[in-house]
Amino acid sequence: MEYVEVFMASPWIYLVVFGIAFLDGFFPVVPGETTVIAAGASAAAIGVPNIGIVIAAAAIGAFCGDHVSYAIGRFAFGPIAKRLKPGTKKKKAFDWAHDALIKRxxxxxxxxxxxxxxRTAITITCGAVGYPIRKFMFFDAIAAISWGVYSGLIGYFAGWVFQGRPLLALALGFAVAMTCAGAVELVRYILERRAKAAETTESESTAEPVNSGKQ
Incomplete structure (x- = not known):
């Protein structure tokens, strides 16, 4: 535990937070949230590192990493997607992703x-379908900053609850983060189902007059 406290008090912790958040943008095996939550929990539990700098490092790292992911999609997958034959399942999936990103x-x-x-799947897709880079930068900045604040404050809250017990603080912070991520995914799934149902209803209503005219 003493070594953990020494590391958290070192300026290197900010570089580690930045680096892992950066890698997490295009290499999702790296635990981005866990690192930020751990640093936030330590900030409240033992007083170091500085929570403001932790959040800033996480947000900047996430923003930069997402742009690497966008570049991978644009230069690696974009040319392949453009050569897809019309009418194929892959082409239809590509067109659907393009329309969804343009609309929402x-x-x-x-x-x-x-x-x-x-996050990696979406940022790569943004690059592959040619989502405008200025729009990407704007919305990704919102996403990265809000994510940094969210992850850092979850850890900080857990550290405040378990002051002096950083391991329990980390466990609580990680559990809260997973619960919130699950809730976001559930809401996204529900909204997606509703949107598909609305599109189906709209297509059926526009098809009825055409069918009745042919008869």
């Missing part, structure tokens, strides 16, 4: 940032 890109980007693994 900002909301999708912000929500996906709170879903481990989902």
């Amino acid at each position: 890109g900002g909301i999708v980007l912000v929500v996906a940032r709170y879903i481990p693994g989902g």
